[in-house]
Amino acid sequence: MKNMSEKNNRAKENSGSVGKSETRVDAVDKVTGKAVYADDFKPQGLLYAGVVRSPISSGIIEAIDTSRAEEIEGVKTVVTAEDVPGSNSVPVIEDDMPALASEKVRYLGEPVALVAVTERKISERAAEAVKVKYEETDAVFDPLEALEEGSPRVAQDDVSEAGNLFDEMVLEKGDVDRALETAPVVEENEYRTGHQEHGYIEPQGMTAIPSSRGKMEIHGTLQCPFYVQNAVSTALGYEMNKVRVVQLETGGAFGGKEDIPSQVGVLAALLAHKSGKPVKLTYDRPEDIASTSKRHPSVVRYRTAADEKGDLLGIEVEVFLDAGAYQTLSEAVLFRSLVHTAGPYSIPNVRVVARTVATNKVPNGAFRGFGSPQVIFPHESQIDLLAERLNKRPDEIREKNILRSGDRTATNQKVDKSVGLRKTLKRARELSAWAETRSDYGDWNKSHERVKKGIGLSTVMYGVGMGAAAPFLEKAGAYVKLEDDGSLTVAVGNTEMGQGAETVLSQITAEALGVGLDKVDITQVDTSRVPDSGPTVASRTTTMAGNAIVDAAGKLKKRIRSVASQLLSCSDVYFNNGYVIDQSDPSNKTSLEKVAGEMWSENVDLAAEGWATMGIENWQPETGQGDAYFVYSYATHVSEVKIDTLTGQTKVTKHVAVHDSGKIINPTTAAGQVEGGVAQGIGYALTEDLAEKEGCFLDPNFTNYLMPTSQDVPDDLIVDFVEADYPEGPYGAKGLGEVPLMASHAAVINAVSDAIGCRIFHYPATPERILKAYTD
Numbered sequence: 001m002k003n004m005s006e007k008n009n010r011a012k013e014n015s016g017s018v019g020k021s022e023t024r025v026d027a028v029d030k031v032t033g034k035a036v037y038a039d040d041f042k043p044q045g046l047l048y049a050g051v052v053r054s055p056i057s058s059g060i061i062e063a064i065d066t067s068r069a070e071e072i073e074g075v076k077t078v079v080t081a082e083d084v085p086g087s088n089s090v091p092v093i094e095d096d097m098p099a100l101a102s103e104k105v106r107y108l109g110e111p112v113a114l115v116a117v118t119e120r121k122i123s124e125r126a127a128e129a130v131k132v133k134y135e136e137t138d139a140v141f142d143p144l145e146a147l148e149e150g151s152p153r154v155a156q157d158d159v160s161e162a163g164n165l166f167d168e169m170v171l172e173k174g175d176v177d178r179a180l181e182t183a184p185v186v187e188e189n190e191y192r193t194g195h196q197e198h199g200y201i202e203p204q205g206m207t208a209i210p211s212s213r214g215k216m217e218i219h220g221t222l223q224c225p226f227y228v229q230n231a232v233s234t235a236l237g238y239e240m241n242k243v244r245v246v247q248l249e250t251g252g253a254f255g256g257k258e259d260i261p262s263q264v265g266v267l268a269a270l271l272a273h274k275s276g277k278p279v280k281l282t283y284d285r286p287e288d289i290a291s292t293s294k295r296h297p298s299v300v301r302y303r304t305a306a307d308e309k310g311d312l313l314g315i316e317v318e319v320f321l322d323a324g325a326y327q328t329l330s331e332a333v334l335f336r337s338l339v340h341t342a343g344p345y346s347i348p349n350v351r352v353v354a355r356t357v358a359t360n361k362v363p364n365g366a367f368r369g370f371g372s373p374q375v376i377f378p379h380e381s382q383i384d385l386l387a388e389r390l391n392k393r394p395d396e397i398r399e400k401n402i403l404r405s406g407d408r409t410a411t412n413q414k415v416d417k418s419v420g421l422r423k424t425l426k427r428a429r430e431l432s433a434w435a436e437t438r439s440d441y442g443d444w445n446k447s448h449e450r451v452k453k454g455i456g457l458s459t460v461m462y463g464v465g466m467g468a469a470a471p472f473l474e475k476a477g478a479y480v481k482l483e484d485d486g487s488l489t490v491a492v493g494n495t496e497m498g499q500g501a502e503t504v505l506s507q508i509t510a511e512a513l514g515v516g517l518d519k520v521d522i523t524q525v526d527t528s529r530v531p532d533s534g535p536t537v538a539s540r541t542t543t544m545a546g547n548a549i550v551d552a553a554g555k556l557k558k559r560i561r562s563v564a565s566q567l568l569s570c571s572d573v574y575f576n577n578g579y580v581i582d583q584s585d586p587s588n589k590t591s592l593e594k595v596a597g598e599m600w601s602e603n604v605d606l607a608a609e610g611w612a613t614m615g616i617e618n619w620q621p622e623t624g625q626g627d628a629y630f631v632y633s634y635a636t637h638v639s640e641v642k643i644d645t646l647t648g649q650t651k652v653t654k655h656v657a658v659h660d661s662g663k664i665i666n667p668t669t670a671a672g673q674v675e676g677g678v679a680q681g682i683g684y685a686l687t688e689d690l691a692e693k694e695g696c697f698l699d700p701n702f703t704n705y706l707m708p709t710s711q712d713v714p715d716d717l718i719v720d721f722v723e724a725d726y727p728e729g730p731y732g733a734k735g736l737g738e739v740p741l742m743a744s745h746a747a748v749i750n751a752v753s754d755a756i757g758c759r760i761f762h763y764p765a766t767p768e769r770i771l772k773a774y775t776d
Helices: 002-012 027-032 067-071 120-129 176-182 225-236 260-275 285-291 330-340 373-389 394-401 421-432 434-447 501-513 541-568 592-601 667-687 739-756 767-775
Strands: 047-053 059-065 075-079 111-117 131-136 165-173 185-193 205-211 215-220 243-247 279-282 298-306 312-324 349-358 451-463 475-482 488-492 520-522 573-576 579-582 589-591 607-613 632-644 650-660 716-721
Touching: 047 120, 047 260, 047 285, 059 111, 067 075, 067 120, 075 260, 111 120, 111 260, 165 330, 176 298, 176 312, 176 349, 185 373, 205 260, 215 225, 215 260, 225 243, 225 260, 260 279, 298 373, 312 330, 312 373, 330 349, 330 373, 330 451, 373 394, 373 451, 373 739, 394 421, 394 451, 421 434, 421 451, 421 632, 421 650, 421 716, 434 451, 434 632, 434 739, 451 739, 475 501, 475 541, 475 592, 488 501, 488 541, 501 520, 501 541, 541 573, 541 579, 541 589, 541 592, 541 607, 579 592, 589 592, 632 739, 650 667, 650 739, 667 716, 667 739, 739 767
Parallel strands: 047 279, 215 243, 312 349, 488 520, 650 716
Antiparallel strands: 047 111, 059 131, 075 111, 165 349, 185 298, 205 215, 205 279, 298 312, 451 632, 475 488, 475 607, 573 579, 579 589, 632 650
């Protein structure tokens, strides 16, 4: 009876918030200018930081002369590596990246010294006045060249025993050699991608404030406050409880504010520690682009075996990721590349060898998709090429091979929960009129010489959360407090950075306690309020922080239920629309506000802490076999393009995006996530070419780095969801944020290849590359 009663209560306890397109809770402050971003934050006595950066890609530091800078009026503090009170490092996964270079510089733009000044306009002149003498040494910029014997050494000896090879990971299943030897069809190609800039609206910015009792506060734009706390603690030599990190409003991130804020926070904190004053370090756009992490450039060599029917028999793949000068997050990025190389397909024989390589470039790090876009481009191109060779439709060969419930992935993980991939494929074909459009475009291209049209398809899967690479980070905490007026204060450790997390988590709270959204307030993310909740990455926030909130709400409801039952003289109650209601007599009810007041009067604890974890225990790193992630999200995208074969210009004319991300908490914000991801995917596939020569980005601005605008995204952009509820997620939800970019770029590039009748093997497909492929 107890379980049945709880089931009935859950059915009745519905604020109507989950599944509803609630207005974003942060919308008004952001559009009216009330929101406080990193550069708006100005504590009293603030100094401004400037960074002295290496002008060369590789060299020995012979001497640093700060005397001229110290003589400039307004210069209050100068810091070099000798002034670092703790460990001279910015820890991310490894501790190989120094806060300030002390003996050797490994990339152009590496921080060497710092200045703190009274006026921002002085900072550049003061930084230029610091004179650094270098002995320039040989550098290497291509990851394949960096692996050759005799190549200049980039990686530190204590980091890599194998030259410039940072990491090598292997995934092996079945008998790949036999599959390739006996297969009727083997498709083999090499694919390359370049850097991609995050393009967040708000550049990097952090303010460090020394406070009483030897503490340091960090306020800024960031994704992962606990990363920053650890880095600042390490560099200053402070205990963790002496470092407090508070997130300000964050104007976009896309992964670019996962690892870099640790560096920016450390640099600001070193100046604040030495000067005893608050110090702000904010980048302008050129400095931000020139010195911060990007998506890893890649080289992927891909062999795919199939039979005459189109059944996939095996793949053999080599993946090379250009890590840049230091590892930062490359190990974690590589793991995701490794696991996702095979795609959302059932393949009996798989061998993937994935490597990260050190070069004399800006260290690369997190970017939406986190290592998967670089391998999705090849695996979706390979599927289309196989279909062409076997005289089958691209959708037909995917239909034959996509994962279904009960199938096993390349890592031999059985997927049996929330597997909606096949439904996304079916729905995307319907919404795009796939067969008819493909036939029409074929007829068009036969009768038109200059303008060609194409349609492309992609199917993808995405492992939600940190996965087997970092199970110790698969956690989240929440604090839910019932105020004595019936409102709710909630603290979580995962951040809002524009994706709508604050709204979604507020909706989950409202649903859990049967109140309106207006009764819920999510506080600023602050490391002093909740335990380390892991990073805000990997499309994990809704699932992990949402589950932590549900856990806290469940504990709090037990106390509320006990007091309310006494007030109503009944045996059991449920929660709905701000009321606590008699289970057996709905007319017998009282407001949550009244119950809260009674709890306060009776000294009942009005707050509860929640905790959420997801365990993965059977991963075998030697072979890449086992459960890689606790659940997967899926998507199918269809894109249509029009190409002028005289100029090479491409226009995306229509795009259909269908996603399985479990229960959609807020359809409007979810659709916005997809639309933004589609735009980023269009840029990755077609336009975002970050020109670089010998480690130097030639145009570190948005004038020549062509991100898509509203004019480049099709008006005919259709978004739909297939809700295959995930039973272990909050109200059935699982991850969404990264998947739209992952699927969109592959659909676009397949449409381009369909239009011009030949394959593009190098991102981005600029007009020059399209014309070369079309005319060769």
